[in-house]
Amino acid sequence: MSPAEIQQYPESFNFNLLEHVTIDEIKNLLQISNIELRTIKDFEGNITSYLCHWDFHRKLTIKIERELVSLIKNDRTISLDLSRCSSNGKYGPYNLFTITAYEPSEEISESGEWETSDQYSEFNGYNGWSDDDIYDAFEGDPENTWNVD
DSSP states (O other): OOHHHHHTSTTTOOOSEEEEEOHHHHHHHHTOSOOOOEEEEOTTSOEEEEEEEEETTTTEEEEEEHHHHHHHHHOTTOOEEEEEEEEEETTEEEEEEEEEEOOOSEEEOTTSOEEEOOTTTTTTTGGGOOHHHHHHHSTTOGGGGGOOO
């Protein structure tokens, strides 16, 4: 689905993955003029490699790695992926958007068939976080995701 198609219904966010987009396209799609990023801490209060933007009124969160933010500041045309999942938090349901560097999501296996990696296979997208994020930022414990501030 293209950003133009999605923008017709911005509050429904009727997509799970949007590939090969720029930060300006993401901001336009989400109707955010300024992404105000804050640190994310793990269960023990340690600062992680992730930053987040929280829009309480629209019930959406944007998560991005600190290192990727630095790359985007230097080159706003970097190709990105934007994934979305619905989650429940302290204040009810919300949309969690994760911005990552663009990487083709499908690969051809040795048998010649298309394969898609499942980034939510172990923890099933617990609170909207991928397995890698839970291992990297939350010490492999999905219950540590409650303290995102």
